[in-house]
Amino acid sequence: MTTNTKATGGCICGGVRYEVSDHTKLRPVVACHCEQCRRFSGHFIAASGTQHKYFTLLNQETLRWYTYIPNVKQGFCGECGCSLFFDYPKEARISIAAGSLDNTDNVTLAAQIYCTEAGDYYHLHPEGEMIDDGEFSLNCPD
Template sequence: MHRGSCLCGAVTFEVSGTLHPPDACHCSQCRKQSGHFWASTDVARAALTLHGADKLTWFRSSEKVRRGFCSTCGSSLFWDPIHKDTISIAMGAFDLPTDTRLAMHIHVANKGDYYEIADGLPQNPH
């Protein structure tokens, strides 16, 4: 079981089972939403228990995706592909230990110009 929350604690969650190795998305939408790049893990919706859902605000960033954040403190928490059986959860929202490691970088063709990716992990341009 893994637990996590937003900064103020209004939204909390539990994920049953082990966490899938996360990826870091460098697309412009994820950078603008998170303030840097977005590191998240995909979990089955059935494995997620959410508390404080009334404090979540959803922003529909495309026809296929919505992004969830705490309406009280503004913490970015979820990237939700609406028609899939999984939801992505921000790695920074989890309590430690997460027992996983970053697996790869995606959308690196759109990364910010103010940093380099130098950790040796695979980099997918898209």
């Protein structure tokens, strides 16, 4: 049994660090192959997420926000360029790029969305629910 149940993560340069107060509050990962996520990440986005109340920025020195979808803020490191967050300010949740987590031992993939928009240069590996469009949602644990 582990006593430290926090989940932590951040970018390569360390200018952005965050923690989720309990790793069981992380949602399973949803991968998105839509065109915008491809551009934002350079390939595709695989995002976990949690509720704002469990999420704390430990360092946001180099954190920058950009909005390309209404009501969603994309967070990235302005120094090293890592894609990090999708924040939904009007909702209780924030999505977290799964690759930015320090430890992914307990993280599983639940679904892949916008499969029809995936880049032509790779084959989708069937894992989790495969959804053609964005019609899928997964609540973050309460």
